[in-house]
Amino acid sequence: MSLARAGADDAEVVVVRPYVVGDAPGTREVFTAAVRRTAAERYSPEQLRAWAPDDVEPEAWAARRSDATTVVACLGDVAGELVGFAGLVDDGGGTGVLDMLYVHPDAGRHGVGRVLVEHVVGTCRDRRLQRLDVRASHLLRPLLERLGFVVDDEARDAERGGVVLTRWAMHRDLAPRPVEPAALPGALAPPA
Numbered sequence: 453m454s455l456a457r458a459g460a461d462d463a464e465v466v467v468v469r470p471y472v473v474g475d476a477p478g479t480r481e482v483f484t485a486a487v488r489r490t491a492a493e494r495y496s497p498e499q500l501r502a503w504a505p506d507d508v509e510p511e512a513w514a515a516r517r518s519d520a521t522t523v524v525a526c527l528g529d530v531a532g533e534l535v536g537f538a539g540l541v542d543d544g545g546g547t548g549v550l551d552m553l554y555v556h557p558d559a560g561r562h563g564v565g566r567v568l569v570e571h572v573v574g575t576c577r578d579r580r581l582q583r584l585d586v587r588a589s590h591l592l593r594p595l596l597e598r599l600g601f602v603v604d605d606e607a608r609d610a611e612r613g614g615v616v617l618t619r620w621a622m623h624r625d626l627a628p629r630p631v632e633p634a635a636l637p638g639a640l641a642p643p644a
């Protein structure tokens with residue numbers, strides 16, 4: 453994966469594009485590697501097996517990706533190697549949920565996660581959503597805090613077989629920022 457050798461402007465070599473059906477195997481591979489390798493730093497083997505079981509039906513995986521607004525991060529251009537993906541679900545009441553965010557460990561810590569989160573935030577703003585919710589892993593929490601999310605609570609989610617995973621319920625407010633009077637057409641310039 454060439455990103456690991458890229459320089460300071462890593463994020464510039466990452467292209468975000470909409471998910472297509474043919475991305476199902478690639479996203480599944482990224483998910484499994486991200487959980488089994490990266491998340492292994494903070495979660496037990498039992499938790500990792502419950503989080504990313506081996507026996508998920510490919511059709512069920514593909515359906516979940518297609519049901520969400522899924523975007524993928526590729527190296528170089530839209531046809532480049534798939535190194536990460538994110539999913540956005542709209543709750544219908546003005547809130548978006550960052551449903552999934554996974555980056556392949558070989559491309560980790562080069563800004564791919566940040567680029568994907570910023571893309572999802574942009575999509576939420578385009579849709580006039582007020583807020584973006586997420587249940588963040590221990591690995592994701594510091595990145596989200598840097599991007600303006602706040603922690604609401606500790607979340608203990610029961611996964612497959614009742615195995616509990618600790619995550620963090622976090623959100624970012626996306627209400628439109630008030631327009632500065634000086635930016636409005638015809639506004640008077642402040643006195644010199």
Ligand SMILES: CC(C)(COP(=O)(O)OP(=O)(O)OC[C@H]1O[C@@H](n2cnc3c(N)ncnc32)[C@H](O)[C@@H]1OP(=O)(O)O)[C@@H](O)C(=O)NCCC(=O)NCCS
Pocket residue numbers: 486487490491493552553554555556559560561562563564565566567587588589590591592594595
């Ligand atoms: C969380 C994740 C999406 C971040 O992707 P990324 O491309 O590495 O993120 P960025 O490069 O934009 O940001 C890096 C930051 O993420 C966190 N992070 C990423 N990998 C990490 C690791 N192996 N150990 C600890 N923190 C890590 C750190 O805060 C890091 O900042 P730092 O390098 O200054 O310490 C990725 O690590 C991942 O897929 N993790 C496993 C699955 C997971 O937890 N997904 C979230 C589901 S809720």
